[in-house]
Amino acid sequence: MSRSAPYILPRATCPHCWHVFPLEETLWVSAHPALNGDARLGPECQRRFLPTRFDAAGNALDSHGSMCSDLACPKCHLVVPRAMFEMRSLFYSILGSPGSGKSHLIATTTWTLRQTLGRDFQLSFSDADPESNRALNQSEARLFFNEFPNELTTLPKTEKEGELYNPVRFGDQTFWYPRPFVFSVQPLPSHPRAKNVAEMSRAICLYDNAGEHFLPGGRSSISPATQHLTVSSGLIFLFDPTQHVRFREACTGKTTDPQMSTAGLSFRQDQVMLEAANRIRTQASLSQNEKYKRPVVVAITKLDAWRSLLDESFERRAAAFGDVLLQRPGRGGESTETVLNHRRIMQISLDLREMMLRYAPEFVNAAEGFAEDVTYIPVSALGHSPTREPETGRFGVRPGSIAPQWAELPLLYLLSLTSGGLIPRPTEKQQATSPSGVRRT
Ligand SMILES: Nc1nc2c(ncn2[C@@H]2O[C@H](COP(=O)(O)OP(=O)(O)O)[C@@H](O)[C@H]2O)c(=O)[nH]1
Ligand SMILES: [Mg+2]
Ligand SMILES: [Zn+2]
Incomplete structure (x- = not known):
């Protein structure tokens, strides 16, 4: 340097x-x-x-x-x-069983943030190192800049050792370190606190953990380093209802998503959560009855496939709390500032928690037994079901019909809680007086 x-x-x-x-x-x-x-x-x-x-x-x-x-x-x-x-760095870990949608969600999140962080929050969001983000950029290109928008495409399987992990030798021992995706987030000149660029800017590291490594009994020959769980400012845990038998039963006849069928993947997602919790407890020297203090977002994935389980009253209640983004007068009163609507997110989370208690209470117990602050957020990285590719048997999507819903919200929410004001949160008073300001859902 x-x-x-x-x-x-x-x-x-x-x-x-x-x-x-x-x-x-x-x-x-x-x-x-x-x-x-x-x-x-x-x-x-x-x-x-x-x-x-x-x-x-x-x-x-x-x-x-x-x-x-x-x-x-x-x-x-x-x-x-x-x-x-x-820049100061922030780490976030993304976990979930194999096939729960991690790779698609990360690609959709970063693609969406590249456009909306500038527009809504006057922040630039860019690759800190194009080389370390190469796999992610390829995924984004396949889903969002595909030359053949009407043909089925799939993301490369990331579970292979060399793609998600780097082997490093210490004497005769090899450690497998997860490859981070690293971004720089910096205030643009129009940002209300643009004068403090150096202090506000952050290098953000995201980890896509192959779910195999968190299954009891380990399904892989390598055991990756997972200390990032301990340094992370927050965790995003993906819960996939299509892998859960009670959700599948409840959705029978209400969705055409092939993943909901009994032939789809099925994992004990509560066990994956417990395994991650165990590792964090061990690495952070937390006792069994001490709770993890940092925020955990449970992203309930593939919303498009189970939306029928949310009733009208959910939609009404969620709408009553205004949009996810709110406008408030900027400091000094000249311009407006966009803030994340925590009240709406809390309301959605409460409703989803009720749904989770109905179908997957063991998962709620695992998550809340481990962490103090758990927020449930519904997401869809694709907005529609994938289709089985006849040649490969894998599920593919047509890029032209991708319509993500709330995909970036888990990371935005964690940023608003842990990034020292990059994504501002409203004051209590502002929450109470401005349920409107609808711009985007
Ligand atoms: N219906 C639906 N399927 C999805 C969505 N996101 C991912 N999938 C499907 O879920 C499967 C696993 O996704 P992937 O991102 O590879 O999961 P990972 O193993 O956790 O990285 C793929 O076949 C995707 O087509 C979504 O938003 N909706
Ligand atoms: Mg993956
Ligand atoms: Zn190092």
């Missing part, structure tokens, strides 16, 4: 192994092709080194005199995006 770089932090947190290190310990990735082979990462990777020589612009020079640009963690040697040195 340039010595004159505009970083504000004395330390950085590695988004792979969560090691916190002072800037002077940062390693650089050698650039000269002869310098390949790294003790932790294997013969294919460029060697990591602690630099002694820099060029005039502050870039390190490797032992062959080549100019280097990538930075790496002193512990795991994986590349650390520069944003992690310049």
Whole structure:
């Protein structure tokens, strides 16, 4: 990193192994092709080194005199995006059983936030490191910029070890670190607090956890590092009603989604929650009766497939609390500011909790037995059912008909609770006096 770089932090947190290190310990990735082979990462990777020589612009020079640009963690040697040195970081973990919709939800969330954070919240949202976000960008491209909007497409399976995890060798032990998706979120010049860019900006790291690793008995040969669960400011747990037998019974005859049929996937999602809870308790040294204090959002996925279970009174009550986004006068009174309507979210959550208690009480017990603050949010990443591809037997979607509903709300909500004001929340008084301001649902 340039010595004159505009970083504000004395330390950085590695988004792979969560090691916190002072800037002077940062390693650089050698650039000269002869310098390949790294003790932790294997013969294919460029060697990591602690630099002694820099060029005039502050870039390190490797032992062959080549100019280097990538930075790496002193512990795991994986590349650390520069944003992690310049902005405070926030971590969020996304969990759920295999097939619960994690990959689709993450792609829809990030695609939606790229457009709406600027429009609604005067924030820029961009890839902190295009390389680490490559798989996600490909998923977004398949779903939202597809040349063939009327043909079935599927997302690549992410469960394979090399795609979601990076192997790192420590002596004769190999650790599998989950690949983070890293974004920078910064106030735009029109943001009411644009003057405090450095203080407000955040590097946001998201983790897509292959659900296999959280099933009792472990269905995979690797056991990934899960300390991100402990450093995360919040968790998004996906609950998929199409995988639950009682929800399936209740939806019989009310949906054509093939995932609701008895031939669909079925997992004990309460067990996945309990397993994640166990790991967090162990890693964070919480006792069995101590509750997790950070917010947990239970995103109830594939809303399009089970919407029939929500009755009219739900729709009426949800509407009565206004839209998810509210307008309020900005500071100084000149312009308006958009805030997230927590009252509406709480009301929706209460209604969904009732539904969950009816069909999946074991899951509510698992979630609320673990965490103090659980919010239930319905989401649909696609807005409609997938279709089975005749050749592969996999479920595909037609990009042209994707219509997400509330997909980005779980992350927006966590950001409004934990990002220090990037997504403002209304005051009690504003909540009480402005149930209108309808713009978007
Ligand atoms: N009906 C419906 N199906 C969905 C939705 N999102 C994902 N799916 C389907 O759920 C399946 C699993 O999704 P995926 O994102 O790969 O799950 P993951 O294993 O948790 O990453 C896929 O076949 C998708 O077509 C949705 O919003 N509605
Ligand atoms: Mg996946
Ligand atoms: Zn590291």
